[in-house]
Amino acid sequence: MLFKWIKANKKIGDEEFDKIYPDALRSKADTHFTPIQVSKTAARLLAPGPDVKVLDIGAGVGKFCTIGSVCSKGYFVGVEQRKGLCAIARGVCERYNLTNVEFIHANITDIPFEAYNAFYFFNPFMENICPREKINDEVELRKELFGEYSGYVREQLAQLPKGTRLVTYYSYLREVPPNYALKRSLFDNNLKVWEKL
Ligand SMILES: C[S@@+](CC[C@H](N)C(=O)[O-])C[C@H]1O[C@@H](n2cnc3c(N)ncnc32)[C@H](O)[C@@H]1O
Numbered sequence: 001m002l003f004k005w006i007k008a009n010k011k012i013g014d015e016e017f018d019k020i021y022p023d024a025l026r027s028k029a030d031t032h033f034t035p036i037q038v039s040k041t042a043a044r045l046l047a048p049g050p051d052v053k054v055l056d057i058g059a060g061v062g063k064f065c066t067i068g069s070v071c072s073k074g075y076f077v078g079v080e081q082r083k084g085l086c087a088i089a090r091g092v093c094e095r096y097n098l099t100n101v102e103f104i105h106a107n108i109t110d111i112p113f114e115a116y117n118a119f120y121f122f123n124p125f126m127e128n129i130c131p132r133e134k135i136n137d138e139v140e141l142r143k144e145l146f147g148e149y150s151g152y153v154r155e156q157l158a159q160l161p162k163g164t165r166l167v168t169y170y171s172y173l174r175e176v177p178p179n180y181a182l183k184r185s186l187f188d189n190n191l192k193v194w195e196k197l
Contacts, residue, residue, distance in 0.1 A: 047074025
């Protein structure tokens with residue numbers, strides 16, 4: 001029912017929606033999961049029509065991908081380094097019979113980007129430079145990883161075809177290559193839409 005309501009644009013608050021996740025993670029939701037309205041807007045900007053495969057770089061419990069999969073015409077793939085969060089995201093897909101979405105348990109540095117034509121980036125590497133914000137102890141966090149991971153994303157994005165779309169949310173923009181142009185800024189300039197030149 002929940003995702004049918006989301007699809008039908010019924011008003012549902014983030015606090016209500018986040019009840020589908022385990023209690024221990026709900027306290028992290030404000031900082032780490034994209035709010036419903038932002039997810040809908042970002043997904044529709046990334047996948048305005050069919051045949052778009054969106055990669056969520058650091059998918060967490062899958063809030064952005066699952067909402068995007070019912071609110072747009074795109075196919076959503078979330079890559080998540082924490083096995084536990086990936087399992088929760090897959091569980092939500094199963095429970096709500098969501099198609100058009102899947103989750104890969106992997107580090108982003110093991111994912112080649114050429115199979116995708118749109119990308120979502122909600123500041124996934126911040127935990128490495130801001131340990132107060134860490135989600136849990138499941139993975140190694142190190143200051144140097146912030147630069148390493150951002151560099152990998154920037155290099156991959158730089159090589160993609162003209163017109164490739166990228167949406168960043170609360171990002172320091174280290175991952176945006178110089179050959180991407182800023183097209184729009186929304187949600188108090190926190191959500192930015194970029195396109196490869
Ligand atoms: C801020 S959360 C965003 C969740 C989701 N994109 C959303 O908006 O609802 C960032 C996630 O990125 C994951 N992450 C961080 N570094 C990663 C890496 N190198 N490879 C894969 N996932 C990573 C973290 O484990 C965390 O779950």
